Amino acid sequence: MSSGPDGRPPIPRGWVRHPRERMLITPLMAGIGGMLAFFTVVFIVVWLPIHTFDPPASADWAPLSKQALQGRNLFASNGCYVCHSGYSRPQDVRAALYFLYPKVSQPGDFYGNDQSPNILGTERTGPDLSQESGWHPDDWQRAHFYDPRFVDPMSLMPDMKSLFSNAQVDDLVSFVEQRSGKSGLLRYAGQLYAKHVATANQGFPQPYTGFTGAHKPIVGAKPDKALTPPKGQIPEVANLAQIDRSYWLSADPLPVTEANLLRGKEVFLQRCVGCHGLNGDGKGPAATFMSPPPADFTSADDACCGGDTGPGDFYYRILHGWPGTAMENFGERLSVDDIWRVVLFVKTIPNHTLRPNVVPEPSDYITWQPSKDLLTWVKTRQKIADNASFQKKPPTDPFMQEAMRMFPGLSAADHFKLNDRKTPLSLQDAAAGIKTIYEDLLNRAWADAKARGEKLPPVSQRSIPPTVPGQE
Numbered sequence: 001m002s003s004g005p006d007g008r009p010p011i012p013r014g015w016v017r018h019p020r021e022r023m024l025i026t027p028l029m030a031g032i033g034g035m036l037a038f039f040t041v042v043f044i045v046v047w048l049p050i051h052t053f054d055p056p057a058s059a060d061w062a063p064l065s066k067q068a069l070q071g072r073n074l075f076a077s078n079g080c081y082v083c084h085s086g087y088s089r090p091q092d093v094r095a096a097l098y099f100l101y102p103k104v105s106q107p108g109d110f111y112g113n114d115q116s117p118n119i120l121g122t123e124r125t126g127p128d129l130s131q132e133s134g135w136h137p138d139d140w141q142r143a144h145f146y147d148p149r150f151v152d153p154m155s156l157m158p159d160m161k162s163l164f165s166n167a168q169v170d171d172l173v174s175f176v177e178q179r180s181g182k183s184g185l186l187r188y189a190g191q192l193y194a195k196h197v198a199t200a201n202q203g204f205p206q207p208y209t210g211f212t213g214a215h216k217p218i219v220g221a222k223p224d225k226a227l228t229p230p231k232g233q234i235p236e237v238a239n240l241a242q243i244d245r246s247y248w249l250s251a252d253p254l255p256v257t258e259a260n261l262l263r264g265k266e267v268f269l270q271r272c273v274g275c276h277g278l279n280g281d282g283k284g285p286a287a288t289f290m291s292p293p294p295a296d297f298t299s300a301d302d303a304c305c306g307g308d309t310g311p312g313d314f315y316y317r318i319l320h321g322w323p324g325t326a327m328e329n330f331g332e333r334l335s336v337d338d339i340w341r342v343v344l345f346v347k348t349i350p351n352h353t354l355r356p357n358v359v360p361e362p363s364d365y366i367t368w369q370p371s372k373d374l375l376t377w378v379k380t381r382q383k384i385a386d387n388a389s390f391q392k393k394p395p396t397d398p399f400m401q402e403a404m405r406m407f408p409g410l411s412a413a414d415h416f417k418l419n420d421r422k423t424p425l426s427l428q429d430a431a432a433g434i435k436t437i438y439e440d441l442l443n444r445a446w447a448d449a450k451a452r453g454e455k456l457p458p459v460s461q462r463s464i465p466p467t468v469p470g471q472e
């Protein structure tokens with residue numbers, strides 16, 4: 001084939017030669033175009049939402065009190081958001097079965113200058129904290145901030161001992177306890193009321209504040225003679241009131257075998273020693289922060305008998321936690337069988353089974369027998385007709401719902417006095433007490449937000465009652 005004058009193949013007659021190709025995008029054009037594309041995205045994803053997305057406050061929204069806002073600033077400046085996001089998604093709610101994630105976050109939950117823009121966080125190394133309020137009492141939070149390994153030996157959260165002033169610790173506690181809107185304040189009010197009952201009934205003072213608990217002795221109870229129940233009442237009434245009745249007399253469904261006991265010991269060493277101690281005597285490193293302090297399992301008398309130390313009672317407390325005390329909810333982290341196994345194991349602790357290299361034997365197991373007093377008590381009290389859980393129309397009042405969550409063992413007809421012989425114990429008293437605490441928390445937060453000149457929704461939003469999410 002012959003070639004044309006410039007060495008390229010000849011083109012047929014009548015065709016126009018294609019011009020030499022040249023790059024049209026100069027580096028300058030590429031630069032400008034790139035910037036344009038980038039800022040268009042920033043405009044749509046960042047600028048537009050900030051300036052146009054302003055949903056009204058949700059019914060559940062509540063402002064932050066002054067102290068909680070200071071805590072929020074500490075939350076941001078200490079990088080807590082790097083591990084803890086601040087919005088719960090539908091999949092969290094589904095997977096968690098209520099505990100920690102009772103509801104999906106709504107845009108209107110983050111209203112006002114104090115909470116918007118939300119400290120979203122992207123990483124979920126730790127749990128989402130948008131609904132953290134009220135699941136634990138303040139003393140649990142303080143021990144956990146001092147050293148997360150104290151309460152959860154497997155935690156990887158860094159300790160916050162660098163929050164050197166006690167006020168800072170309590171600001172942070174205040175933020176996590178009050179950040180979850182009205183439903184969170186309701187839970188927190190329930191937790192505070194239950195603390196009042198647990199400490200009054202067992203004769204303990206309020207827990208130490210800040211990090212002072214790190215350097216103090218474990219709190220002591222009042223002498224037994226100051227704590228005798230009114231006549232005709234067993235001393236464990238308040239404790240039983242916090243356990244659903246169906247568990248009071250139930251036995252451990254698993255057989256006492258070496259394998260079950262050994263697995264129970266493993267669970268105890270992995271999860272419980274920070275509070276209940278390496279000897280099971282309730283003197284773990286977290287104990288000085290807490291009031292009531294963790295239970296002591298070394299007494300054979302408690303293991304064998306008594307009014308509220310049966311296997312069913314223990315199971316219920318490990319499953320749900322013990323509101324008002326630092327005893328945690330393990331229902332999400334331990335299988336049903338493992339909870340029953342650790343209950344089996346706890347009943348061997350008086351026989352020194354926690355010693356290193358000791359394998360607990362079935363012969364170490366101490367069988368629990370209900371006391372005669374307890375059996376008589378149950379006979380007179382376990383009336384289905386009085387039991388609020390069996391009512392055809394369950395109560396809709398949120399304060400009563402919360403009272404029933406705190407005291408699932410009380411029936412609507414039960415009216416007692418605690419072991420201090422003054423503090424009343426009934427669902428009605430609890431609902432009224434929880435309501436007072438809730439309203440006080442909410443009103444103070446509104447007053448603080450107003451004093452700060454915060455943007456607030458109409459006052460009518462404040463009087464929308466709280467809900468117990470997941471139960472409506």
Ligand code: HEC
Nearest residue numbers: 078079080083125126127135148152155156157158160176
């Ligand atoms: C390196 C990641 C990391 C950082 C940083 C971090 N956390 Fe955590 N956090 C975790 C993990 C993991 C857990 C779960 C284990 C546990 O309870 O300790 C947790 C648990 C928690 C809990 C308890 C949740 C519950 O109810 O079970 C709270 C409250 C909490 N963190 C608050 C904070 C605060 C406040 C900060 C900042 C001062 C912070 N965290 C910093 C990882 C982190």
Ligand code: HEC
Nearest residue numbers: 151271272275292293294295314317318325326327328342
């Ligand atoms: C964060 C601290 C903490 C952790 C962790 C903890 N507990 Fe507790 N526990 C307590 C406190 C506080 C009490 C309440 C004591 C009281 O009010 O008298 C308690 C009470 C109990 C009770 C009721 C005892 C009784 O005499 O009625 C049982 C059972 C129990 N814990 C078992 C466990 C088991 C098993 C684990 C580990 C899976 C565990 N606890 C982990 C703090 C803790």
